[in-house]
Amino acid sequence: MEELGDADEVVGAAVDAGVTRMITMGVDLEHSHRGLALARQHPEVFAGIGHYPTESSPPDLDAIRTLAADDRVVAIGEIGLDFEDKGGPARDVQTARLHDLFALAVDLDLPVSIHNRGGGTELAEAITAHPGLRGAMHYFALEWDWAERFVELGFYLSFAGLVTRPSRNALRDVVKRCPVDRLLLETDSPYGNAHNRMGVPNRPAYLLDTATLVAELRGISLDGLAKLERDNAFALFRKLA
Numbered sequence: 001m002e003e004l005g006d007a008d009e010v011v012g013a014a015v016d017a018g019v020t021r022m023i024t025m026g027v028d029l030e031h032s033h034r035g036l037a038l039a040r041q042h043p044e045v046f047a048g049i050g051h052y053p054t055e056s057s058p059p060d061l062d063a064i065r066t067l068a069a070d071d072r073v074v075a076i077g078e079i080g081l082d083f084e085d086k087g088g089p090a091r092d093v094q095t096a097r098l099h100d101l102f103a104l105a106v107d108l109d110l111p112v113s114i115h116n117r118g119g120g121t122e123l124a125e126a127i128t129a130h131p132g133l134r135g136a137m138h139y140f141a142l143e144w145d146w147a148e149r150f151v152e153l154g155f156y157l158s159f160a161g162l163v164t165r166p167s168r169n170a171l172r173d174v175v176k177r178c179p180v181d182r183l184l185l186e187t188d189s190p191y192g193n194a195h196n197r198m199g200v201p202n203r204p205a206y207l208l209d210t211a212t213l214v215a216e217l218r219g220i221s222l223d224g225l226a227k228l229e230r231d232n233a234f235a236l237f238r239k240l241a
Contacts, residue, residue, distance in 0.1 A: 011042045014204035018226065020044055021233060021240050022204050025078045025113055025138075027052035029063055039072040046240060048075035048113055051101065054088035059097055061104055068108050074237040076105040077113025078138060084117040095122050102130040111135040111236050114155075120146055127153050136236060139188050140174070147174045151182050156236055158184040161194035161202065164213050175217050184232055185210050 014022060024039065025048040026032025032049040039047040049067045051059035067073060079101045081094050088094065105112045112135035116123055120142065127133055127150075136156040140147065147157055157178050163171050175183075186192070187210075189202040194209035215225040234241040 007038055007042065010203055010205075011044055014207075015044055017205040017208050019204050019207050021046065021230075023048055023074060023113075023237065023240075025075070026050040027078055028055055029060060029067075032064070032067055036067060036070060036072060040070075045072075046074045046237070047072050048077040049073055050076060050078040050113070051097070052078060053080050053082045053094045053098070053115060054085045056089065059101060061100060064101075065104060065108070068104075068110060071239070074110070074239045075113050075135070076101060076108070076110050077135070078115050079112060080115030080138070081119030081123055082115060082117040083119050091119075091122070094119075095126065098123075098126055099129065102126060102133055105135070106130050106132045113138045113158075115139070116142075120149075124149055124153060127155070134236065136184055139186065139192060141171060142174075143170045144174050144177060147178065151179060156182045156184045156232065158186045159210065159214065160186050160188045160192035161197070161206070161210050162192065164195040164210055166195065172217055175214055180228060181232060181235070183214075183228065184236070185214060185229055 022045045024035035024045060026035050027050055036047040039045045049064050081098060082088050083091055114135055114137050134154060136158045137150050138158050139160050140157045141162055159175055162168060163175055185207055187202050187204050187207050189204055191202055193202045194206060196209060197206055211225055215222045
């Protein structure tokens, strides 16, 4: 969110749009520090402490643990696997790091936000290896067979502006079929734009674009979806409430 300009204006616009809780996810220690600083300044903002899977250096687990002790931290994320970025660490290196981060999340009783590109099988195996792990599949973009598998593992599916694009019929089907208590929405700002905002930096306020379509797909009112989303977010990210 710090990449979007004035934080006061960005947060204020989100609250005006009805987005009253925001999580800024970290991809390395620098971004995690910045996100936590932002969360300390704005009561509507919370932080995730993460380590992106394509980072060349290993995660500093002690530093992550220290940051995650802050009351404003609600998740370990963004973490995961990215086997499609040819510049990232080898598959076995990424997987070993992920196990360490999953173990830390369970120890801290914090949910995880998972990035997945080409690592579905390994992710499912890693989740199974860490009883008690909970979290969300960030920016979910796969078809129903994978959605069902992660839901069966107890995970939430988090959808961004991608679902608003007219070509994404399979993803829209997943939105329709996702269990009511496992559905989350996100902006992934400054990325993850909705179809009607291509070419401009995404913002938390623009979550309304995705929510409007998702409510239509599920045949419920926008207010009904808002309550559902609030309940699900509070259930997973318990420190948000």
